[in-house]
Amino acid sequence: MKRLMSGNAALGEAAILSGCTAYFGYPITPQNELTEHMAKRMGESGGVFIQSESEIAAINMVLGASAAGVRAMTSSSGPGMSLKQEGISYLVADELPAVIVDMARGGPGMGNISPSQSDYFQATRGGGHGDYKTIVLAPATVQELTEIVPLAFELADTYRNPVLILGDGMLGQMMEPVDFDALKRPPDVRKDYILDGARGRPARSIYSLIFDAKLQEEHNWKLQRKFQLIEQNEVRYETYLTDDAEMVVVAYGMGARIAKGAIKRLRNEGQKVGLVRPITLWPFPMKLLQDLSATVNDFFVFEMSAGQMVEDVLLALEGKGNVHFYGRPGGVIPMPVELYRIVSRHYYQAQAARGGN
Amino acid sequence: MARDSAGGATATKTVYKRPSLLKPAHFHYCPGCGHGIINRLLMEVIEEMGLAESAICVAPAGCGMLLYNYFEIDVIESAHGRGSAVATGIKRVLPQNLVFSYQGDGDLAAIGTAEGFHAANRGENITVIFVNNGVYGMTGGQMAPTTLLDQVTTTSPAGRCSNLAGHPVRICEVFAVLDGTAYLERVAVNKPSGVTKTKKAIRKAFQRQLDGAGFSLVEILSPCPTAWKMGTMEACAWVDDVMKKVFPLGVIKDTGGDCAAPAAPGAGAAEAADSEEG
Amino acid sequence: MQGRITIDGERCKACLFCIELCPRKSIQLSEELNSKGYFIAAFDGADDGETSCNGCGTCALMCPEVAIEVERV
Numbered sequence: 001m002k003r004l005m006s007g008n009a010a011l012g013e014a015a016i017l018s019g020c021t022a023y024f025g026y027p028i029t030p031q032n033e034l035t036e037h038m039a040k041r042m043g044e045s046g047g048v049f050i051q052s053e054s055e056i057a058a059i060n061m062v063l064g065a066s067a068a069g070v071r072a073m074t075s076s077s078g079p080g081m082s083l084k085q086e087g088i089s090y091l092v093a094d095e096l097p098a099v100i101v102d103m104a105r106g107g108p109g110m111g112n113i114s115p116s117q118s119d120y121f122q123a124t125r126g127g128g129h130g131d132y133k134t135i136v137l138a139p140a141t142v143q144e145l146t147e148i149v150p151l152a153f154e155l156a157d158t159y160r161n162p163v164l165i166l167g168d169g170m171l172g173q174m175m176e177p178v179d180f181d182a183l184k185r186p187p188d189v190r191k192d193y194i195l196d197g198a199r200g201r202p203a204r205s206i207y208s209l210i211f212d213a214k215l216q217e218e219h220n221w222k223l224q225r226k227f228q229l230i231e232q233n234e235v236r237y238e239t240y241l242t243d244d245a246e247m248v249v250v251a252y253g254m255g256a257r258i259a260k261g262a263i264k265r266l267r268n269e270g271q272k273v274g275l276v277r278p279i280t281l282w283p284f285p286m287k288l289l290q291d292l293s294a295t296v297n298d299f300f301v302f303e304m305s306a307g308q309m310v311e312d313v314l315l316a317l318e319g320k321g322n323v324h325f326y327g328r329p330g331g332v333i334p335m336p337v338e339l340y341r342i343v344s345r346h347y348y349q350a351q352a353a354r355g356g357n
Numbered sequence: 358m359a360r361d362s363a364g365g366a367t368a369t370k371t372v373y374k375r376p377s378l379l380k381p382a383h384f385h386y387c388p389g390c391g392h393g394i395i396n397r398l399l400m401e402v403i404e405e406m407g408l409a410e411s412a413i414c415v416a417p418a419g420c421g422m423l424l425y426n427y428f429e430i431d432v433i434e435s436a437h438g439r440g441s442a443v444a445t446g447i448k449r450v451l452p453q454n455l456v457f458s459y460q461g462d463g464d465l466a467a468i469g470t471a472e473g474f475h476a477a478n479r480g481e482n483i484t485v486i487f488v489n490n491g492v493y494g495m496t497g498g499q500m501a502p503t504t505l506l507d508q509v510t511t512t513s514p515a516g517r518c519s520n521l522a523g524h525p526v527r528i529c530e531v532f533a534v535l536d537g538t539a540y541l542e543r544v545a546v547n548k549p550s551g552v553t554k555t556k557k558a559i560r561k562a563f564q565r566q567l568d569g570a571g572f573s574l575v576e577i578l579s580p581c582p583t584a585w586k587m588g589t590m591e592a593c594a595w596v597d598d599v600m601k602k603v604f605p606l607g608v609i610k611d612t613g614g615d616c617a618a619p620a621a622p623g624a625g626a627a628e629a630a631d632s633e634e635g
Numbered sequence: 636m637q638g639r640i641t642i643d644g645e646r647c648k649a650c651l652f653c654i655e656l657c658p659r660k661s662i663q664l665s666e667e668l669n670s671k672g673y674f675i676a677a678f679d680g681a682d683d684g685e686t687s688c689n690g691c692g693t694c695a696l697m698c699p700e701v702a703i704e705v706e707r708v
Contacts, residue, residue: 021450022446022449022450024446048449048450050445050449050479052442052475053471053472053474053475054471056439056442056471056472057439057442057445057471057472057475058442060435060436060439060442060443060446060472061442061443061445061446061449062446063435063439063443063446064415064433064442064443064444064445064446064447064448064450065446065447065449065450066446067433067443067446067447068413068446068447068450068451069450070450072446072450086436087436087439090436094433094434195413195431195432195433195447196413196431196451196454197410197411197412197413197430197431197451197454197455198409198410198412198429198430198431199410199411200410203428203429203430203431203432204431204432205425205431205432205433205434206432206433206434207416207425207432207433207434208434209422209423209434369639369706369707369708370706370707371704371705371706372638372690372691372692372695372705372706372707373692373695373696373703373704373705374704375701375704376701379701383645383646383700384646384699384700384701386699387648388648388649388650388673388699389648389650389651389652389699390699391699392699393698393699393700393701394697394698394699397701548656548697549656549693549696549697552696552697553696588651589650589651589652590651590652590655593652
């Protein structure tokens with residue numbers, strides 16, 4: 001049954017249906033509808049809700065709840081995500097599952113409350129200290145949240161690692177019809193590391209301090225092996241009209257929706273443009289782009305930022321082909337027609353450079 | 358404990374034995390440090406109250422950061438200062454367990470003050486063991502929010518000056534104003550009578566938690582001979598002669614009373630699953 | 636009532652608490668070094684007999700290393 005919901009509220013509902021029983025969050029626009037939804041629904045469903053005193057407190061409450069064995073979530077936007085970076089580093093080091101939602105807004109600094117995609121580096125490189133990765137999922141529609149959210153909890157439990165859902169203010173606050181009927185609650189995983197009192201078992205401890213550098217190195221390689229597994233198994237993306245494309249736009253989230261609008265116009269004029277929409281920003285669909293570069297010469301990266309994912313595209317292509325870029329930072333949302341004009345110009349220039357074909 | 362009537366081999370009575378909840382590892386603390394005494398008291402109380410299978414400890418950054426090497430109970434290491442938030446997350450999800458954080462001057466009175474204050478204000482049903490030795494020990498003896506005026510530390514080489522660095526913070530008194538705090542006591546482990554009182558205070562705080570009374574905190578004045586640059590006995594005397602005057606000992610707040618501890622989320626389901634597994 | 640204590644010398648860090656606080660002065664700093672490099676506290680009671688220790692347990696109460704066990708005979 002379809003309901004009209006904001007992305008934020010739908011995300012919250014999907015989390016509860018996925019078995020999330022602990023949510024901690026601090027108000028920050030543009031994700032407050034999520035915090036408010038959890039306040040209401042956690043109360044109804046018997047879960048734990050705390051409006052924490054800060055985003056720092058929230059991520060540490062998540063750490064505690066996760067260590068105690070439950071599916072725990074927090075959410076924020078840019079400035080609050082910066083505060084959470086220390087906690088995220090600790091979650092990875094402790095190998096604890098968690099779901100963290102970023103509804104990105106204009107930045108840097110206080111920025112504004114308009115949607116943007118300028119937290120890509122922070123999300124995929126990790127703004128916290130140490131060698132680590134978090135899985136980053138980038139939904140593009142409110143309906144897609146009903147698949148992304150249970151996936152996030154499942155991946156977090158499976159890999160014992162935090163998972164970031166990277167949205168933006170537009171996805172969070174837009175109202176779209178959403179249907180939860182197909183949402184499957186991820187099955188519970190046996191957690192033999194949790195702290196719930198040493199009843200009938202030896203005492204356990206969870207910590208990340210390892211003084212001996214060689215032992216710390218061992219722990220790091222263990223984590224890296226986990227990340228390699230994730231890279232092998234968990235890449236997700238969508239391709240749109242790439243089979244005959246001479247130019248492929250690479251965009252994610254709301255950027256991909258704007259790009260699709262532009263591509264429809266371009267195709268109407270016979271311009272063979274397609275789209276790669278990464279759904280996992282980490283692990284990034286490196287191989288897909290490498291494979292496409294065998295037949296596609298020009299990749300056009302579009303982001304609502306000054307250019308962050310473009311670096312991953314360059315890395316993936318390893319110098320093959322041409323990489324074009326268009327970005328609007330600061331919370332500006334270009335209309336599809338604007339992107340269409342820019343891509344079109346680059347398309348014809350690229351065509352001319354190839355000798356008219 | 359009967360004596361053999363012929364006056365031969367006699368039975369002995371154990372007056373004191375190492376608590377079984379202390380792991381065999383040797384403490385890393387400096388000679389004369391109060392942490393060793395406090396660690397021991399915590400395990401004694403938990404053992405005596407039969408809470409070994411329930412207790413979960415949140416360890417800090419600081420000299421107390423290696424508690425998981427010493428305590429035979431579940432222990433989680435927290436980021437510096439965040440112990441009260443981590444303990445909150447655990448206790449909200451496992452309200453039937455005994456959950457306590459162990460925090461020093463930096464952890465609670467500096468970087469973690471917001472988390473401590475708000476856990477206290479929300480009346481989180483946790484216990485904070487707050488070790489006050491007036492300095493940052495682990496990092497080499499820098500000034501702490503609890504450092505006394507004129508006290509020399511590595512970052513107050515001319516002595517703490519209130520113009521530059523403010524006055525020492527009395528956490529118990531600050532938290533006492535919050536309605537969510539149920540039991541706050543300040544004790545000291547610088548002498549035998551203090552150690553006995555400290556054990557009683559810890560026991561009382563844990564009992565308050567079990568009774569669902571709200572936030573409890575035991576502030577323990579503890580000698581740090583190394584950072585204070587004193588001999589061990591001198592450091593103990595200093596707690597009495599100087600520290601106590603700024604940090605008065607005693608019960609700062611005790612609301613008594615209790616209320617039913619809340620059920621964990623989905624608690625009914627967990628019990629049903631347990632009984633299914635038999 | 637006689638007391639007897641055992642001190643785990645390897646744990647001892649010569650903090651002097653037990654020595655200074657023993658009301659019967661039954662503990663002294665010995666000339667024996669442990670592997671940490673401390674001169675360890677030693678109980679002056681002979682195995683069999685007389686000692687001024689009355690098993691009050693003050694030493695164990697204050698020992699920061701939990702190195703002392705106390706019995707009454």
